Amino acid sequence: MKTRAGIAIKLVAGCTLIAAGVAHAQQPADPAAGYPNKPIRFIVPFGAGTQTDVLGRLIGQKLTESLGQQVIIDNRPGASAILGNELGAKATPDGYTLLMSGTGALAINPGLFPKLPYDPIRDFAPITKLVIVTQTLVVNPSFPAKSVKELVAAAKAKPEQINYASFGAGAANHLTTEMFQHAAGIRLGNNVSFRGSADANLQVMSGQVPMMFDSMTSVLPHVKSGKLRGLAVSTAARSPFLPELPTIAESGYPGFEFAGWTGILAPARTPGPVLDKLEKAIIAALQKPDVKELFNTLAFTPAGESREEFRRFMISEIAKWGKAVKDSGTKIH
Known part of the structure; x- marks a missing residue:
């Protein structure tokens, strides 16, 4: 004859198994299964x-x-x-x-x-x-500097006189220029702000502003056509789009990388x-x-x-x- 204790133990065990089965059944399915099922x-x-x-x-x-x-x-x-x-x-x-x-x-x-x-x-x-997106240092073709070294020398000879273009305070090309000045120990002139890349490129090509950093996307056709002169790129490695341009780092400023x-x-x-x-x-x-x-x-x-x-x-x-x-x-x- 089964004792009450034995029956109770079996009931508890059975309930535990049922609870475990319910818990297993309630576990969420793989969230990626069927994903996506709407736009x-x-x-x-x-x-x-x-x-x-x-x-x-x-x-x-x-x-x-x-x-x-x-x-x-x-x-x-x-x-x-x-x-x-x-x-x-x-x-x-x-x-x-x-x-x-x-x-x-x-x-x-x-x-x-x-x-x-x-x-x-x-x-x-x-x-x-x-x-x-590589930042490229470019100058007007009539600007004397043909390398980063020559640009730095010109800036040291005429501190705070070489203006540069940007898209406004805090823009990536403005901050890249600021960090270039810091690395090279120079002070350029005014930050001349424009609403966008097209305006800034036009002003540098026309000679109204002598230099700027801008994306490779924007300056590539102008460098290839000779309307802008490329001096260097801001990435750690040279760009495959203008492989002849050195990096700022290899131009004398190791560790410089802003892209x-x-x-x-x-x-x-x-x-x-x-x-x-x-x-x-x-x-x-x-x-x-x-x-x-x-x-x-x-x-x-x-x-x-x-x-x-x-x-x-x-x-x-x-x-x-x-x-x-x-x-x-x-x-x-």
């Missing part, structure tokens, strides 16, 4: 037709093809890209909102704006860095398996012939880092550009 919003914090927008639309098209769901570009320009980045940071972290962002919004803005409505590390899950970059991120707390799926799809897109062709047309250097590599890169870039902002004394009110 994905892709925020681009710049206007339609800009280089970043063109890049975003092509990557979005490739993701549409590989993921089987429409990737819809959502242009949100304005306020130094703060508006679009804030929108991306506050979106639901489910993999259905992506953000294209880069140097200015993620690495420079934290040092410029004391009350930025997003934190680049806390509020985003980096997916991959897409491209590197633009663009990557894709998701809101923080987006499930890891979803991020892995997106990372794989985006890096695969970078290998497509038409994507490579666009990179060549825009003079972009492809990247394609892992999520962890991109996260570490962002941390180092925030520190580097933050120091540049502080050392330059730039303040945005």
